[in-house]
Amino acid sequence: MPLSEIDVRLIRELRNSSVLQDVADDRLQQANGVILVVCGDGDEIPELLEFVKLRLNSQGLPARTHLIALNGGALRIPRNSPVNSWNEGEMVLQEIRDAMVLKGIRTVNIYAHAPCGKARVAGFSIIRVVEVLLDAGERIRREIRDCNVASFLHIDRGDRRTYYVSEKAWCAWHQNPVLTVPVT
Incomplete structure (x- = not known):
């Protein structure tokens, strides 16, 4: 399922507003490894692991x-996420806690991808995907102490790119969004 034209334009706007940024390796604190929270989409996982x-x-x-x-x-992590229908967010948080203890890893990278079937079924626009992804990071930081969390969005549109999602830029943009297309 391809990205909608609206989502393509919104992605461009998020890039122009520095919400979606190129990944700078030195920003990733992964010396001891990384816990990856990802969509189970088997078409996306191999590319993500290679990245x-x-x-x-x-x-x-x-x-x-x-x-x-x-x-x-x-x-699925935010309590109010429409795709957290069976409280899977609690399970994911416990899995993160367990991995931190079992592996001694303190870095958590959370990923969303677009287009995502689960997000599409829930009616998410790309804006909603970014919003829920950042809410997930906030919940992890609030409920699990001593971990570093970074958020990423993988765009599957021929050239396939993974971007760092800047919470700071999102907050600035979200207070005064510059939109040239309607968002639902």
Whole structure:
């Protein structure tokens, strides 16, 4: 399922507003590995793991990842998320806690991708995907102490790109969004 033309234009606006940023390897604190919370979409996971491996290897680090995957991934974490229908968010948080203890990893990377079938069924626009993804990061930081959380959005549109999602830029943009297309 391709991205809608509206989502393509919104992605461009989020890039222009620095909400979606190129990934800077030095910002990723992954020396001891990373816990990845991702969508269980089997078409996306191999590319995501390769992306993380390349980022770690470029820093001279081994690709040490601990994967937590469900349909919708991190979009299930916020309590009020429409895709957290059976309180899966609690389970994901417990899996993160367990991984931190079992693996000694303190870095959590949460990923969403677009288009995502789970998000589409819930009626999410790309704006809603980013909003729920950042809410997920906020909940992780609030409920799990001593971890570093970074949010990423993978765009599957031919050229396939993964972007860092800047919470600071999102807050600034969200207070005064510059939209040239309607958002539902």
